[in-house]
Amino acid sequence: MKCNQMTLCLFFFIVFALSSVVISEDVHAIAAKTGEVDTQTSLNVRSGPSTSHEVVGSLTPGEQVAYTDNGDGWGELVDGSGYISLHYITNHDGEPVDRSSAKHDSVPLNNERIVLDPGHGGKDSGAVANGLMEKEIVLDIGKRTRDILENAGFAVLMTRDEDVFVSLEERTAMANAWGADQFISIHANGFSNPAANGVETYYFPGSAAGKHMAANVQNQLVEHTDRTDRGIFEESFYVISHTTMPAILVETGFVSNADDASQLADANYRQTVAEAIANSVIDG
Numbered sequence: 001m002k003c004n005q006m007t008l009c010l011f012f013f014i015v016f017a018l019s020s021v022v023i024s025e026d027v028h029a030i031a032a033k034t035g036e037v038d039t040q041t042s043l044n045v046r047s048g049p050s051t052s053h054e055v056v057g058s059l060t061p062g063e064q065v066a067y068t069d070n071g072d073g074w075g076e077l078v079d080g081s082g083y084i085s086l087h088y089i090t091n092h093d094g095e096p097v098d099r100s101s102a103k104h105d106s107v108p109l110n111n112e113r114i115v116l117d118p119g120h121g122g123k124d125s126g127a128v129a130n131g132l133m134e135k136e137i138v139l140d141i142g143k144r145t146r147d148i149l150e151n152a153g154f155a156v157l158m159t160r161d162e163d164v165f166v167s168l169e170e171r172t173a174m175a176n177a178w179g180a181d182q183f184i185s186i187h188a189n190g191f192s193n194p195a196a197n198g199v200e201t202y203y204f205p206g207s208a209a210g211k212h213m214a215a216n217v218q219n220q221l222v223e224h225t226d227r228t229d230r231g232i233f234e235e236s237f238y239v240i241s242h243t244t245m246p247a248i249l250v251e252t253g254f255v256s257n258a259d260d261a262s263q264l265a266d267a268n269y270r271q272t273v274a275e276a277i278a279n280s281v282i283d284g
């Protein structure tokens, strides 16, 4: 290339400089990382970067994956098959992408679909007492339950996985549209009498499947939490009467009772409750 005029040279220089900036940004945007699936059973591949997105496949433990990391905790698989939670990926080594290693199964190991419904959220705090807000307690229990169930190969949809308000209509519509097999609403109790305490579970009146689920959860809770067994009850709460699949509502303790509240405030207790709920699903 000959540059007879200074301005022409300058022009080409600017074009060259701009294009190299654009090219280097593109290269950065598609830089992929590799890692290994660190789960006990399987890892869900979803259609988008959140647990609200549909499960479109699964990866097996120890499987090598190549993905791009957008910094939101989710990785986009470079083979275009979907998104994975980077929470379950280890050995982020940043090595060059080996596209042949990003294989995946086409279906989850377990096709059963579980909706977890942490009550309240956003402007609706639920029961508030002893420095606790129900909406925070039940969201944490819900996430812990989700993690256990997903590791066990279940497809899990949460009606909310952050502190946002979701109407009862939206919650049930979500579960019905997804074609869930089970719906589990998670709550904590509050009552004017601070002596009221314990765990209880509700199911839709006359539902044999709901009663079976409720009994399983309640047995697990009583066995593992050392809380008062208040029993299982029939009740037409909105979320268990407007869902088309077997549904229960679990009350995980009273924030208004000092002893229950001290437990609900403890992450170990919330993990125990999550395991009880998850085990009731896994054991069926």
Ligand SMILES: [Zn+2]
Binding pocket: 119, 120, 126, 127, 134, 187, 188
């Ligand atoms: Zn509630």
